[in-house]
Amino acid sequence: MRPTVHDVAEAAGVSLATVDRVLNRRAGVRSTTVAKVEAAISRLGYVRDISAANLAKQRIYRLVFIIPDGSNSFMRRLENELEQVKLRSALNRTDITVLKVPAFDGAALARALESIDSKTISGVAVVATESPMVREALARLHRENVHVVTLVSDAPAFKRGDYVGVNNVAAGRTAATLMGRFVGRRPGKLALVAGSMLVRDHVERRMGFEQVITAEFPNLTCLPVVEGRDDAATAREAVAACLSREPEIVGLYNMGAGNRGLIDALSADRAYAELTVIAHELSDHSRRALRDGLFDAVINQDAGHEVRSAVRILQARIDGTAVIDGQESIRIEIYLRDNLP
Amino acid sequence: MRPTVHDVAEAAGVSLATVDRVLNRRAGVRSTTVAKVEAAISRLGYVRDISAANLAKQRIYRLVFIIPDGSNSFMRRLENELEQVKLRSALNRTDITVLKVPAFDGAALARALESIDSKTISGVAVVATESPMVREALARLHRENVHVVTLVSDAPAFKRGDYVGVNNVAAGRTAATLMGRFVGRRPGKLALVAGSMLVRDHVERRMGFEQVITAEFPNLTCLPVVEGRDDAATAREAVAACLSREPEIVGLYNMGAGNRGLIDALSADRAYAELTVIAHELSDHSRRALRDGLFDAVINQDAGHEVRSAVRILQARIDGTAVIDGQESIRIEIYLRDNLP
DNA sequence: TAAATTCTGAGGTACGTAAATCGAAAATTG
DNA sequence: CAATTTTCGATTTACGTACCTCAGAATTTA
Numbered sequence: 001m002r003p004t005v006h007d008v009a010e011a012a013g014v015s016l017a018t019v020d021r022v023l024n025r026r027a028g029v030r031s032t033t034v035a036k037v038e039a040a041i042s043r044l045g046y047v048r049d050i051s052a053a054n055l056a057k058q059r060i061y062r063l064v065f066i067i068p069d070g071s072n073s074f075m076r077r078l079e080n081e082l083e084q085v086k087l088r089s090a091l092n093r094t095d096i097t098v099l100k101v102p103a104f105d106g107a108a109l110a111r112a113l114e115s116i117d118s119k120t121i122s123g124v125a126v127v128a129t130e131s132p133m134v135r136e137a138l139a140r141l142h143r144e145n146v147h148v149v150t151l152v153s154d155a156p157a158f159k160r161g162d163y164v165g166v167n168n169v170a171a172g173r174t175a176a177t178l179m180g181r182f183v184g185r186r187p188g189k190l191a192l193v194a195g196s197m198l199v200r201d202h203v204e205r206r207m208g209f210e211q212v213i214t215a216e217f218p219n220l221t222c223l224p225v226v227e228g229r230d231d232a233a234t235a236r237e238a239v240a241a242c243l244s245r246e247p248e249i250v251g252l253y254n255m256g257a258g259n260r261g262l263i264d265a266l267s268a269d270r271a272y273a274e275l276t277v278i279a280h281e282l283s284d285h286s287r288r289a290l291r292d293g294l295f296d297a298v299i300n301q302d303a304g305h306e307v308r309s310a311v312r313i314l315q316a317r318i319d320g321t322a323v324i325d326g327q328e329s330i331r332i333e334i335y336l337r338d339n340l341p
Numbered sequence: 342m343r344p345t346v347h348d349v350a351e352a353a354g355v356s357l358a359t360v361d362r363v364l365n366r367r368a369g370v371r372s373t374t375v376a377k378v379e380a381a382i383s384r385l386g387y388v389r390d391i392s393a394a395n396l397a398k399q400r401i402y403r404l405v406f407i408i409p410d411g412s413n414s415f416m417r418r419l420e421n422e423l424e425q426v427k428l429r430s431a432l433n434r435t436d437i438t439v440l441k442v443p444a445f446d447g448a449a450l451a452r453a454l455e456s457i458d459s460k461t462i463s464g465v466a467v468v469a470t471e472s473p474m475v476r477e478a479l480a481r482l483h484r485e486n487v488h489v490v491t492l493v494s495d496a497p498a499f500k501r502g503d504y505v506g507v508n509n510v511a512a513g514r515t516a517a518t519l520m521g522r523f524v525g526r527r528p529g530k531l532a533l534v535a536g537s538m539l540v541r542d543h544v545e546r547r548m549g550f551e552q553v554i555t556a557e558f559p560n561l562t563c564l565p566v567v568e569g570r571d572d573a574a575t576a577r578e579a580v581a582a583c584l585s586r587e588p589e590i591v592g593l594y595n596m597g598a599g600n601r602g603l604i605d606a607l608s609a610d611r612a613y614a615e616l617t618v619i620a621h622e623l624s625d626h627s628r629r630a631l632r633d634g635l636f637d638a639v640i641n642q643d644a645g646h647e648v649r650s651a652v653r654i655l656q657a658r659i660d661g662t663a664v665i666d667g668q669e670s671i672r673i674e675i676y677l678r679d680n681l682p
Numbered sequence: 683t684a685a686a687t688t689c690t691g692a693g694g695t696a697c698g699t700a701a702a703t704c705g706a707a708a709a710t711t712g
Numbered sequence: 713c714a715a716t717t718t719t720c721g722a723t724t725t726a727c728g729t730a731c732c733t734c735a736g737a738a739t740t741t742a
Contacts, residue, residue, distance in 0.1 A: 002431060004698060015721040020700070028719055030709085047431055051392030052698035055727050084665075090343060090388060091662070173679035181637070184525040212679070296522070304667045321432070324425075326645045331672075332680035338514035338553070339673035345728060356691040361730070369689060371739090393728035396697050 003044040012040035023048065050319055054093055061094040061315055065307075066112050066126040067151070068103035071230045072195065073257045074152070074281060075103075075127070077303040085307055094311065106131030113137035118144035123314030125149045128158065130200075147317040149310050152301075153200050162323070164310045164330060166301045168201045171332045172208025172255065175278045178297050178334070179209075179251050180217035182276045187219040188250030191242050195230040195256035205255040205280070220251070228258035235261025240268060251276040259286045266294050282335055290337045300333040344385040353381035364389065391660055395434060402435040402656055406648075407453050407467040408492070409444035412571045413536065414598045415493070415622060416444075416468070418644040426648055435652065447472030454478035459485035464655035466490045466505070471541075488658040490651050493642075494541050503664070505651045505671060507642045509542045512673045513549025513596065516619045519638050519675070520550075520592050521558035523617045528560040529591030532583050536571040536597035546596040546621070561592070569599035576602025581609060592617040600627045607635050623676055631678045641674040 009019045014037060021029045022037040029037075040046075053059070065082055068075050079098065086096050101108045109126070110133035116124060124141060128134060128150045138158045141148055148161035179190065190213065194202040206225060213220050226242050228235030235258035243249060243265065252275055254262050259279050266272045266289075273293065279286055282300040289295040309328045316323045335341075350360045355378060362370045363378040370378075381387075394400070406423055409416050420439065427437050442449045450467070451474035457465060465482060469475060469491045479502070482489055489502035520531065531554065535543040547566060554561050567583050569576030576599035584590060584606065593616055595603050600620050607613045607630075614634065620627055623641040630636040650669045657664045676682075 002698095006698085017701095017722075018720060021720085024700075026701090030719060033719080049396075049698055050432060051434075052396050052727090053700070055390075055393050055396065055697095055729095056699040056701080058700090058727060088663075088665075091391065093392075170679055174677055177677050177679050181523045208679075302667075304665075308665075308668060322429070324429075324645075324649075326643075327649060329682050331674065331682055333672065334675040334677070334680065336515055336518050336675070338511055338518050338549075339675065341670050341672055343728095347728085358692075358731095359690060362690090365730075367731090371689060374689080390728050393697090394730070396699095396727095397729040397731080399697060399730090 002049070003046045004049075005046075007044055008037065008040050008046050011044055012037045050321070059093060061092070061123065061318060062097075062121050063094065063123045063125065063311065063314055064097045064099060064116055064121050065151075065310070066099045066101060066109065066124065068127055069100040070103040071257075072103065072199070073230075073283065074301075074303065077281075077283075078127075078151070078307060081304040081307040084304070085311060092315075094315070096311070104129065106134050110134045110137045113141065116141065116146065118146045121146055122318050123147045123149075125151050125164070125310040125314065127151045128153055147314050149313050151306060151310055162313050162317070162328075164306050164313065164328065166330050166332050168204035169208035169211075171280070171299055171301075172205035172210075173212045174208075174332055174334065175205070175253055175255070175280075175297075175299055176209040176212035176217075179253060179276060179278055180213060180220060182278075182296055183217075183220065183251050185219060186250065187248075188221075189246055189248045190220055190222045191239070191246065191249050191252045192222055192225045193228055193235065193239060193252065193254040193256070193258065193262060194225050195258055196227055199256065202256045209253060209255070223249070228254075228256070228261055230257045232258065232261040232264070234258075236264045237261075239265035243269075243272065249275065251278070253277075254279040256280060259283065259289065263289050263294060282333075282340075287340060290335065290340065293337070296336070298335045300335060301330055302333065306330055343390070344387045345390075346387075348385055349378065349381050349387050352385055353378045391662070400434060402433070402464065402659060403438075403462050404435065404464045404466065404652065404655055405438045405440060405457055405462050406492075406651070407440045407442060407450065407465065409468055410441040411444040412598075413444065413540070414571075414624065415642075415644065418622075418624075419468075419492070419648060422645040422648040425645070426652060433656075435656070437652070445470065447475050451475045451478045454482065457482065457487065459487045462487055463659050464488045464490075466492050466651040466655065468492045468494055470494070488655050490654050492647060492651055503654050503658070503669075505647050505654065505669065507671050507673050509545035510549035510552075512621070512640055512642075513546035513551075514553045515549075515673055515675065516546070516594055516596070516621075516638075516640055517550040517553035517558075520594060520617060520619055521554060521561060523619075523637055524558075524561065524592050526560060527591065528589075529562075530587055530589045531561055531563050532580070532587070532590050532593045533563055533566045534569055534576065534580060534593065534595040534597070534599065534603060535566050536599055537568055540597060543597045550594060550596070564590070569595075569597070569602055571598045573599065573602040573605070575599075577605045578602075580606035584610075584613065590616065592619070594618075595620040597621060600624065600630065604630050604635060623674075623681075628681060631676065631681065634678070637677070639676045641676060642671055643674065647671055 005019050009016045019037055022034050067078055082098050089096050099112050101112045106129050109129050114137050142160045150163050152165040210222050226238045228238055239262055277295045278297045279295055280299050282298050286298050313323050346360050350357045360378055363375050408419055423439050430437050440453050442453045447470050450470050455478050483501045491504050493506040551563050567579045569579055580603055618636045619638045620636055621640050623639050627639050654664050
């Protein structure tokens, strides 16, 4: 049977109240007495029963998720997964509020962060944009003991919280290796498609991609990035124009959203079936494209995993328990038509 | 605020004891009264507070994991992950017992299953071998309300539990697509290495692999399987012999354990660096081989994820709560040197 | 209608912890 | 040494649920 506070009190030769004061770091206990209690705790191997504690405490994990508004499909997937988690959140004494802020707007993000009341909120997960105001707002939260995880886009200047997401440079490198290996030795050009080069993710993916292509596949050259602006029609036009302009293209890397437009453009001409196409984000569209042979590989990060990880990490930080690294590390997933989940 | 049993009792116009009887399916409640209570429950959206219930119930999730003994490295990884989970299991009121049984021994497995006391054990996770005795033992557990998940190797005849693991045919197909695409159009032979063809996983992976190679890469032919017997020295000898015997080999697929021997054999001759090598299981050895360019890709299933999933699923079945499919589905992971976690 | 049986209510204790009060004891200060 | 402050003990209530008892009400059976 697990030892309880009563056992600890008895073993330490103090009263239950004192054990409680030590456990909850309340004042009014001599340091020698603290030591006695802690000795008893470790001697007995006492661990606090968190569910009982939370029951007594009437604890509710009040978390806030801040994600960008707009049409970015990954953000919409995150939002959708958050809804799923919210449906089950009552079971875990967890209350999640989702705040949507305009994308690429540091000031708006900072305002959202400033609006968080550290009296009632104990954890924040945020898709961070870099800016001094944001940094200061995050620092304020940290000072006021609100735990923070940065989601998807790491804010490198803020090192006091956890990061949930992938390394996008590595994701770009992964795409490049697949591209280079799939294309083979023949020379040719590669078309790069991005939603917008304002998105940090896309910048990083491109960097990783070009690094590897340049260093390891000298037969291939990257064309300037085509911007699809997160819109199917625009993406379709842009890709179609690029493909007809450049007959030597052997491969295409879509580093962001806009798979639908890309698929439309590729479906237009049967000759394009020869192209090696690598895209990001597993969705209904990209799954079908994989099955149909239009896409050769899809790089993905699991939005559901990210949301659940963020919640688990925040809960662990609030409870003061350990996080399981293996469980919370987000993978750069590679999908071919054969290993679709 | 969440509604409690008190609220339900009041709303239904009955006493707390009656609500309790309905909730816990105790006898002695008229069906009309049951209906009244259930109406109130759904009207208020009452959900039982599981941690409070478990506290009151003094519930401990007593789980048994049965895994094969022997040198299979994936099983040893499972065992290791189980140890990690056990370290944290007190926090979750979970008590895990690990039983090791001889590999490939249906009778021994059946005996282990029969030894499980359904009075004290509420969930079993088992790496199942197919056999009538095993099937009967699993059916007994099901009859006695012990929840079962089959781990890694699905026992197809037993459909009353959950499955945690990957589709190994699909894993083999994935390896084949990578192989075919990486090798390119040049003709050649492929060496296949297995631990032992007694292992169901390896049989399935081979089937998937050969399916895809035959159907889609006519330039490639698969050589007969080389058996490494899960032993580094044996594997090294067998692979080296095969490689020197067949000069036309362009690729090598190791569908099971024995990466260490394989790496040794490949390191012996610099000419082998040209080979496309795809292996299973991400370990220190295979990571290094990936980094060094000796391996081109590694297919992996996350042992930690599988163990944690099995535990979560069993807990959910015991509590009668829902399982989150996206969280519990095990992925066929592809690792290149660029996306190593 | 009486007797037997089935339902239901009221109330209690328990699980392990949190948090509070209040008085007593101990330590520190002047 | 007295006055003050700090430390500690004993006890209580509460969280939401489980499970028990016992008496009384409602229903069914004889």
